[in-house]
Amino acid sequence: MRLPFITSLLSAAITATSLCAAPDGDISDLKPINDWKKLANGVYVASLGETDKLYRYSDLAGAPPKLKALNALPDVPLTKALENDIPTEPDEKIYGYGLQFDKTMRSGKVIELKVDHYSKDGGSTHAPVPFFISSKGYGVFFNTAAYLKIYNQVCNRKDSLSLPKEVDRNPPADEKQAGPWLAVPPSDAVEAYIQGDGIELVGFTGTNLQDIVARYNLYSGGGAMPPLWGLGFWHRTPAKFSAAETEQEIADFKDHNIPLDVIGLEPGWQSKSYPCTFEWQEKRFPDPAAFTQKLLDDGIRLNLWVNPYISKHARIYEDMYPLSGSHTVWLGIAPDYMLPEARKVLLDQHKTDHFDIGISGYKIDECDGYDFWLWPDHATFPSGTPAEVMRQTYGMQLQRMIYKELYQKNNRRTYSKVRASNGAASNYPFVIYSDSYGHDQYVTGISAASLSGILWCPEIRSAKNSREWINRMHTTCLSPMAMLNAWASETKPWTYEDSTDAIRRTIQLRMQLLPYLYTAFARYNQEGIPPVRSMLLETGEAEAQTKSQTRKLDSEEDPYGDGFHQKITEDNTLYMFGPDILVAPFINTQTERKVNLPTGNWYNFYSGKLAGNGTTIIVTAEQTNDMPPLFVKEGSLIPMLKDPVNRTRDMQGAAIEIRQYGTKVRTCQLYEDDTTSFSYLEGEYNLYEFSVENGELTQEKLQQDVEPFYSGYELRKMTEDDAE
Numbered sequence: 001m002r003l004p005f006i007t008s009l010l011s012a013a014i015t016a017t018s019l020c021a022a023p024d025g026d027i028s029d030l031k032p033i034n035d036w037k038k039l040a041n042g043v044y045v046a047s048l049g050e051t052d053k054l055y056r057y058s059d060l061a062g063a064p065p066k067l068k069a070l071n072a073l074p075d076v077p078l079t080k081a082l083e084n085d086i087p088t089e090p091d092e093k094i095y096g097y098g099l100q101f102d103k104t105m106r107s108g109k110v111i112e113l114k115v116d117h118y119s120k121d122g123g124s125t126h127a128p129v130p131f132f133i134s135s136k137g138y139g140v141f142f143n144t145a146a147y148l149k150i151y152n153q154v155c156n157r158k159d160s161l162s163l164p165k166e167v168d169r170n171p172p173a174d175e176k177q178a179g180p181w182l183a184v185p186p187s188d189a190v191e192a193y194i195q196g197d198g199i200e201l202v203g204f205t206g207t208n209l210q211d212i213v214a215r216y217n218l219y220s221g222g223g224a225m226p227p228l229w230g231l232g233f234w235h236r237t238p239a240k241f242s243a244a245e246t247e248q249e250i251a252d253f254k255d256h257n258i259p260l261d262v263i264g265l266e267p268g269w270q271s272k273s274y275p276c277t278f279e280w281q282e283k284r285f286p287d288p289a290a291f292t293q294k295l296l297d298d299g300i301r302l303n304l305w306v307n308p309y310i311s312k313h314a315r316i317y318e319d320m321y322p323l324s325g326s327h328t329v330w331l332g333i334a335p336d337y338m339l340p341e342a343r344k345v346l347l348d349q350h351k352t353d354h355f356d357i358g359i360s361g362y363k364i365d366e367c368d369g370y371d372f373w374l375w376p377d378h379a380t381f382p383s384g385t386p387a388e389v390m391r392q393t394y395g396m397q398l399q400r401m402i403y404k405e406l407y408q409k410n411n412r413r414t415y416s417k418v419r420a421s422n423g424a425a426s427n428y429p430f431v432i433y434s435d436s437y438g439h440d441q442y443v444t445g446i447s448a449a450s451l452s453g454i455l456w457c458p459e460i461r462s463a464k465n466s467r468e469w470i471n472r473m474h475t476t477c478l479s480p481m482a483m484l485n486a487w488a489s490e491t492k493p494w495t496y497e498d499s500t501d502a503i504r505r506t507i508q509l510r511m512q513l514l515p516y517l518y519t520a521f522a523r524y525n526q527e528g529i530p531p532v533r534s535m536l537l538e539t540g541e542a543e544a545q546t547k548s549q550t551r552k553l554d555s556e557e558d559p560y561g562d563g564f565h566q567k568i569t570e571d572n573t574l575y576m577f578g579p580d581i582l583v584a585p586f587i588n589t590q591t592e593r594k595v596n597l598p599t600g601n602w603y604n605f606y607s608g609k610l611a612g613n614g615t616t617i618i619v620t621a622e623q624t625n626d627m628p629p630l631f632v633k634e635g636s637l638i639p640m641l642k643d644p645v646n647r648t649r650d651m652q653g654a655a656i657e658i659r660q661y662g663t664k665v666r667t668c669q670l671y672e673d674d675t676t677s678f679s680y681l682e683g684e685y686n687l688y689e690f691s692v693e694n695g696e697l698t699q700e701k702l703q704q705d706v707e708p709f710y711s712g713y714e715l716r717k718m719t720e721d722d723a724e
Contacts, residue, residue, distance in 0.1 A: 036078055040070035042205045042215050044078055049198030055145040055389045060396045062427030063221030070218050076205040079138045088188045092136050094152045098129030100448045101441035103570045106152045113148045115368050115392050115420050118434060126368050126432050127421040129452035139204040139212045145389045151191040162188045210537040214528035217453045221427035223524030228675035229301050230415025231514050232261025232648040233507050234483035238490045240268035242284035243291045250300060258493050259507050259646040264303040264363055266487040275332020276307055277314040289357040299647035301360035308367055309334055319345045327375040337397040338383035347406055355406055361416035367395045368420040395420030399428040411677050426453030431481040433457045439588050444572040446479055447534035457481040462489040466496035471586040473503050474628035477510040478583045480532050502626035508644035515639045520578040522671035533576050539598050580636035584629040591621040603661040605630035608718025632661040637668035637690055656713045658690055665692045672709040
């Protein structure tokens, strides 16, 4: 019987972010880590144990750290929490750890960071990014691709200087209990357990939580910069659609006057799938090149579903067989993409059969999966990469290969989908999706993803009724990728006839806001600020409710019920879309909701009326005319298309309307480039700054290196006298 190889154990403990290490799991000799080395302003690196053979997520990043951009930021010194053996403070909160769907705060939680299908509250997810931020103004990135188990302010060390006070749970009848007895006493540490010989830690400091996340993204190479077409509306066809059926689907979108930029083909486009050949199914697509070109001529991009596991019917099977792992997935071989020769075999085929005929990207499925779907932890791969590391990084390997070695190498941008990602992935233009379908989970995923340098797609698939259909469309249209995935449901935007007008107007609003959103992505790329982000990065604190109660003792159901219990719930139903628009989506079948507006004047996006300042308001679907509830910061200028378009290609030469909200006018920027190539990396783009002086719009050209993309700009003052 062959047993998996278990490496020596190393326990890395973070005590309020002071970092300690002990070999072989021995906690008797923990010593503070004081050898932080400064990499850039606000970025510090430290190592524990042996790191010569360490698999780092940063080695798979899409680009090297943006040191120039980092050093242009304020030089925030190493915090005391990172520098000394200082415990976490009683009110300190820990957030992050990648794509989670239940909440963003992780205080009081034990999580195991493992690429997997989503498991509620446990850390296993499509992107279990080992990066957290603290409410006390720092962040820590565990830069290792090993499995990690994190104890977030759970379990108390005996040498702690701030142990909770002991309480006698069972005092005599004549003595009063000294206070609440806690079944889970809060600890003053974040501790991490890793199987491995060493670990690298990267610490981040900043002026606020948004600044800390931005520095993490810049360390990871900056944010993704998708092509403009990628931000338009996407539709995925049913699994077995043919070329003719796909063309009819596009014609139906035209007949309904609904925008469309990308069509996604599901598994049936391949000659064999599950496992895959990556070759065209000739009965459904007799002439793929002509079909793809016809779509491109109509302004439609084509995206192909794939999973990484290769069928024995594929022409690359024999070449890839010796370059694959010891176990199959769905009976297909699992290539070892750590090997350059394996990447070359796949990319040569993809370039000839896909890229060269105009395919614009991929939906890379099934690179997450439960244990019984992927290889076991004792599997072997020819590169020598451990099976656990291969599992943690497989999604990133696929992103690196497709993005850098196919699209970037050939100077064509892509915007694609992927099922799994991890740390240091912010530079990749891939959006994660999942089999988690709850609307509230989808909205929470938007916020959680923004804390860890990843993009999340709350795709719409189906709904119980027209109200839910409208509400889900609101959410997807105000996210990093607007997609209807009808691969199994066969739904259309017009499936519910009584909602078609509202759906059309929502997608059109998405199209009108693309100048604003594209500029936000440029800022993500250059400055690291997420384009769609959690309110935590806006206000510095997640909106949470804490309920305290004393539970009744029950020897079987609740043996610790005599204690004091706190339940913390978060409201993640608000988030920021770009720098200035607050989204408050209706969830499920809601037609009315409360909106807790942050401090500062916020204006109704549609009417320009003052909505409130640090107050709770009620908003209804009737008030918004079935449009998503949107609110704009005081003084904002929002650049958007004056009129909606049905293809992003029709944006070129269109007129821009810059909406002004409130009276204390700030400035806004507008970014332009050629929308499809990598020339922007060489500085070939335009960046304009707009302001309002004496009631007139003024423009400053911060950079102009390409032909102007839009035809002109006009100011629209969104006041009560100028309301729609």
